[in-house]
Amino acid sequence: MNSLRTLQEEHIFTVSELTRDIRLILENTFPKIWVEGEISNFTRHYSSDHIYFSLKDESSILPCVMFKMKNRNLKFDLKDGLQVVAGGRVSVYDKQGKYQLYVESLEPKGLGALQLAFEQLKQRLAKEGLFDPEHKKPIPVLPAKIGIVTSPTGAAIRDILNILKRRFSNLEVIINPVRVQGEGAAEEIARAIQEFNDFKNAEVLIVTRGGGSLEDLWEFNEEIVARAIYNSKIPVISAVGHEIDWTIADFVSDLRAPTPSAAAELVIGEKEKIISEVNDLLGRLNNAFLNRIEILSKELCSLKESYALRQPMNFIKQRQQELDELIQALGKSGNNFINFNTQRLAGLSGRLEGLNPLSVLSRGYSLSLLLPSKEIVKQAKILKEGDLIETKVAEGNFISEVKEIKNE
Amino acid sequence: MSEIKFEEALKKLEKIVKELEEGNLSLDDSLKKYEEGIKLTSLCSKKLEGAKRKVEILVKKEGGKIESEPFKG
Numbered sequence: 001m002n003s004l005r006t007l008q009e010e011h012i013f014t015v016s017e018l019t020r021d022i023r024l025i026l027e028n029t030f031p032k033i034w035v036e037g038e039i040s041n042f043t044r045h046y047s048s049d050h051i052y053f054s055l056k057d058e059s060s061i062l063p064c065v066m067f068k069m070k071n072r073n074l075k076f077d078l079k080d081g082l083q084v085v086a087g088g089r090v091s092v093y094d095k096q097g098k099y100q101l102y103v104e105s106l107e108p109k110g111l112g113a114l115q116l117a118f119e120q121l122k123q124r125l126a127k128e129g130l131f132d133p134e135h136k137k138p139i140p141v142l143p144a145k146i147g148i149v150t151s152p153t154g155a156a157i158r159d160i161l162n163i164l165k166r167r168f169s170n171l172e173v174i175i176n177p178v179r180v181q182g183e184g185a186a187e188e189i190a191r192a193i194q195e196f197n198d199f200k201n202a203e204v205l206i207v208t209r210g211g212g213s214l215e216d217l218w219e220f221n222e223e224i225v226a227r228a229i230y231n232s233k234i235p236v237i238s239a240v241g242h243e244i245d246w247t248i249a250d251f252v253s254d255l256r257a258p259t260p261s262a263a264a265e266l267v268i269g270e271k272e273k274i275i276s277e278v279n280d281l282l283g284r285l286n287n288a289f290l291n292r293i294e295i296l297s298k299e300l301c302s303l304k305e306s307y308a309l310r311q312p313m314n315f316i317k318q319r320q321q322e323l324d325e326l327i328q329a330l331g332k333s334g335n336n337f338i339n340f341n342t343q344r345l346a347g348l349s350g351r352l353e354g355l356n357p358l359s360v361l362s363r364g365y366s367l368s369l370l371l372p373s374k375e376i377v378k379q380a381k382i383l384k385e386g387d388l389i390e391t392k393v394a395e396g397n398f399i400s401e402v403k404e405i406k407n408e
Numbered sequence: 409m410s411e412i413k414f415e416e417a418l419k420k421l422e423k424i425v426k427e428l429e430e431g432n433l434s435l436d437d438s439l440k441k442y443e444e445g446i447k448l449t450s451l452c453s454k455k456l457e458g459a460k461r462k463v464e465i466l467v468k469k470e471g472g473k474i475e476s477e478p479f480k481g
Contacts, residue, residue, distance in 0.1 A: 142414050142455065152465055152479070161463060170457065175465040175479055195466075195474070271456070274418070278452045281421050285449065288428035289442040296435050 016094070023092035026099055030090035035062065035101060036109055039082045051078065055086060055101065064088075066103040075117035076108060083109040114214050118221055121248060125223070130230050136254045137235040140203050141270045145172045147202030147234070149192040152177040155210035156239070156260035163264035167272070174202055179219075180209035186222035193228040193236070204267065205232065207249060208239040208260045220247040229253055239263035361394040368392075371399070380405050414455045421448040 013021075037055030044051050049068040054061050064086060078084075088103040108116040125131065150156045152175060164171060176192040179185040189207065196202050207229065209220070219225065220240045229236045229252045238253035239260045250256040257263035361367065368377040371388040383389070387402045412420075424445040427433065433441060465479040 164463075170461045172460065173463040173479075174476060175463070177465060199474075275456055278418070278421075278449060278456065281418075281425050282449045284425045285421070285428065285442065285445040288425060288431075289438060289445075292428055292431060292433060292438045293435070295431065296438065 019092060019094050019097060022099075023094070026090045026092060032087070032089055034085055034087050036083070036085045037062065039078060039084060040080050042078055042080050053078065053080075055084070062101055063098055064101040064103050065093075066106065070104050071106075074106060075113050077117075077120055078106075085109050112214070114218060114221075118214075118248070121221065121223060121226075122251065125226055125248065125252070130226060131251045135230070139235050139237065139255055139266070139270070141274060143171070143203035143267065145174060145202045146267060147196040147205045148173060148175045149178055149189055149196075149205060149207045150175065150209055150260075151180045154180060156180075156208040159210075159259070159261045160206070160208070160264040163261055164268065167268050171267075181212065181216045181219055185219040186225050189219060190224045190228035193225075193232050196234055197232055200234075202234055205234050205236045206239060206257075206260075206263045206267070207236055207253065208257075208263060209241065210260065211242040211245070217241050217245060217247055220249040222248075225249050226252045237263050237266060361392070364394075366391050366393045380407065412451075414452060417448050417451050417455075421445060421452065424448070 035055055037057050040054050040056050040061070042051070042053040049072070051066040051071050053064050053066075055064055056062070066088075085107045086101060086103045087105040087107075088101050090099060090101055092099050107113050111119075129135070148157065148160065157175060161173070164173065174196075176195060178188040178192050180189070193205065193207065196205055207220075207225075209217070217240055220238075226248045229238070229249055235254040237255045237257055238247070238249045239257040239262065240247045240249055243258040246256075255266065257266055369375065369390045369392075370377055370382065371390055374390070375382070377383065377389060383402050383405055385402055385404065388399055389402065390397055390399050424441050428438065428441055428445070463479045464476040467475050467477055469475055
């Protein structure tokens, strides 16, 4: 081969010329393409925030770069091993003589970017303990003030206020208005929760918005909202979207309601339950008390007869007097519950009087005691002919002998 | 006199009702418990009626001040 003559006829490139020509060919051939592969050699330059990685498959490897401008909107985290689809253009990095994919967009393969971000954040926060059931606070049973973090013009607040209006409830509602979707809404939501905590002007919070797509609900998946809910000293009920929607806020909150209406129901429902509970207790209180008094007055008669006979007036009268004094005192209280009951008590006092053994005697009844045991004779069959009985009437007592038992 | 909380009052009321229902109290104790029960019921119902109905919205004014206004849904 005559190399000298061949060299004079060929064009001799400079390195830069060749590199530039290669670059132009590549740029023209691959101006915008999609490539799928596995991420490897992933690094992020801390100073510039540019991302460098390679996409690889079984036999080849493709160097990639994603500059800060393009990568700052990525919702999910990149790491080696992740399968992705990258969109961008091919060019050459002259200084290193290598071709690269300049990545403009990146999607996880098989899963939406938002869904992957959701899964990653959910795992990370779960591991940190933000969803722990032990950390969840109970919802107060009788809140007087409810704080609501929501859009003032959305469907959620309308639904909630309708329910509160339809039911009788006396509640104070304070709305801290926020945007519930779009860039920056998460910060507003977090700040609103913080403000309720700072001013302590609510006993329970409802963080809520109406239904929408994953993108619409996204702000309730942001970490800043999760942390604001976790750190809230006021219990938080979350109600985001429809029944099937679960956001990170729903996992962190102290109680998740499937819809905004359900959240209102949860808050009120407790109160209605309590009201009927108190009414029940009042009913039981009255019945138990009156039953007890009846039993006691019967016992007074049957158990204390002999004692009462020995000290006839004092014992009964004392008890009656105490009861009358109580009725007087309760009657002065001016309370409806008590007034209603004093009427029943007054009726009872009358019944007590009637059960007083001595007033029974004064009506002509007598009391007989079998001698010598002094057992009170209530039935004729405990007697036999020849028994001696002591009989007490209103004034005085006498002893007689049983001549005949008659059964009626 | 400091008022007891609602939840406490309710618990005490339940206890008193059970004691009266169990049925072994003397007349004196029955009267005492009944009176206390009525007082507790009265307290509970006061707290249940307590709050007023109000819907307000927070408005951020200049200088970082936050005020509340009635909300017209």
